[in-house]
Every structure is written in structure tokens, then in C-alpha cells.
Amino acid sequence: GNSVTQMEGPVTLSEEAFLTINCTYTATGYPSLFWYVQYPGEGLQLLLKATKADDKGSNKGFEATYRKETTSFHLEKGSVQVSDSAVYFCALSRSATGTASKLTFGTGTRLQVTL
Amino acid sequence: NAGVTQTPKFRVLKTGQSMTLLCAQDMNHEYMYWYRQDPGMGLRLIHYSVGEGTTAKGEVPDGYNVSRLKKQNFLLGLESAAPSQTSVYFCASSYSSGGSGELFFGEGSRLTVL
Numbered sequence: 001g002n003s004v005t006q007m008e009g010p011v012t013l014s015e016e017a018f019l020t021i022n023c024t025y026t027a028t029g030y031p032s033l034f035w036y037v038q039y040p041g042e043g044l045q046l047l048l049k050a051t052k053a054d055d056k057g058s059n060k061g062f063e064a065t066y067r068k069e070t071t072s073f074h075l076e077k078g079s080v081q082v083s084d085s086a087v088y089f090c091a092l093s094r095s096a097t098g099t100a101s102k103l104t105f106g107t108g109t110r111l112q113v114t115l
Numbered sequence: 116n117a118g119v120t121q122t123p124k125f126r127v128l129k130t131g132q133s134m135t136l137l138c139a140q141d142m143n144h145e146y147m148y149w150y151r152q153d154p155g156m157g158l159r160l161i162h163y164s165v166g167e168g169t170t171a172k173g174e175v176p177d178g179y180n181v182s183r184l185k186k187q188n189f190l191l192g193l194e195s196a197a198p199s200q201t202s203v204y205f206c207a208s209s210y211s212s213g214g215s216g217e218l219f220f221g222e223g224s225r226l227t228v229l
Binding site for chain 2: 004041042044045046051101102103105106107108115
């Protein structure tokens with residue numbers, strides 16, 4: 001079946017440090033890949049996505065590249081801010097267009113950014 | 116804008132009690148979902164719905180029932196709560212085009228079963 005593996009947290013960084021959160025996946029065929037973010041006390045919200053190999057998703061300074069050869073979708077940001085403190089979830093979907101988006105989520109990685 | 120609203124936000128139950136979680140969305144989405152979030156396990160899909168009057172089982176449906184009598188509402192019921200159902204429950208919805216993976220989540224409902 002489908003599965004997503006994320007690096008365990010928490011990850012603690014100083015402001016302006018470089019961030020990498022690793023994500024690898026197992027799936028048949030060609031899934032779409034996503035990063036969701038959950039800020040304290042809120043629900044998850046989509047951060048970025050990539051739907052085919054070599055695509056790069058980006059948003060709010062975060063980037064992730066769909067690497068089919070390594071089955072990875074690592075999240076990166078060049079300079080984190082305190083406001084980036086949250087839990088980050090990697091997810092995949094093999095749902096076809098026009099069907100329900102049944103996502104498979106990783107376990108989440110908590111990021112804490114300090115001044 | 117309300118988006119996806121869940122009620123109640125917190126609830127404590129005793130083993131064997133029943134309860135219903137209500138999810139309401141005002142975005143006219145066709146698809147709605149219930150997930151549970153547990154430490155070290157990420158989010159797991161309980162049930163979902165592809166339209167008014169329809170429901171389907173997800174990854175962990177046992178012990179839960181759902182109903183979608185109105186397009187904007189998706190109810191999650193526990194008929195006889197068990198401690199294993201202690202969790203944070205998230206409702207989500209998505210556009211009818213589906214498949215895109217963009218789900219809109221509510222703020223969550225924290226349920227404790229004693």
C-alpha cells in the first residue's frame with residue numbers, strides 16, 4: 001500500500017537558519033505529493049504540491065522537488081522565521097481527477113524556530 | 116469567511132457513551148472527509164463522502180458511523196465510545212474536481228474517552 005515516511009522531530013532552529021525536512025514515499029504508479037502545515041490550534045492547510053516527477057512546488061519561501069528516482073519530496077526553506085513554527089505533514093494522493101482526494105499522511109514533523 | 120466549522124471543539128465521554136461530531140462547510144464543496152490524528156501516526160481517513168446522501172469507508176472506519184443528509188454537513192457518530200477513540204478529529208472538504216489533493220480543514224475536535 002501507500003505510505004509516507006518523514007523525519008522525526010522536533011526540529012529546533014534559530015531564526016534565519018536553513019531548513020530541510022525529509023520525506024520519502026512508497027506508492028505504485030505516479031502519486032501527487034503535498035506538504036501541509038498545521039499552526040498551533042488550527043487545522044491543516046496546504047503549503048505546496050507537485051503532481052509529476054521533477055516538478056517543484058513552492059510557497060511562502062518553502063520549496064520541495066518531486067524526485068521519482070529517490071521517491072522523495074524534501075521540504076526546504078532558506079531562512080526560517082519564528083512564525084514558521086508549526087507541524088509539517090508530507091502527504092501523497094493517488095486519486096484521479098474527479099474523485100475524492102484520499103490522502104496518505106506522514107506522521108508530521110514539529111518545527112520550533114527560536115530568536 | 117467560515118470555511119469548515121467543527122462542533123464541539125472539546126468533549127469528554129465515558130466508555131460506552133455516544134456522541135456526534137458536526138462538520139459544516141460553506142464553500143459548496145462536493146467532497147467531505149473525517150480524519151483522526153494520533154501522536155506518531157499522522158492523520159488517518161475514517162470515512163468520506165462524494166456528495167449529498169453518499170458515504171464511504173476510509174482506512175479506519177470501525178466504531179464510527181457517518182451521514183451526509185445535506186451537502187454542507189457531514190456528521191461523525193460514535194455509538195459506543197471506547198478509550199481507543201481518544202483522538203483529535205478533523206473534518207475536511209474539497210472541490211468537486213477532486214484528485215487535486217487540496218483539502219480544506221476545520222480546526223479539529225479533541226475527544227477524550229475515559
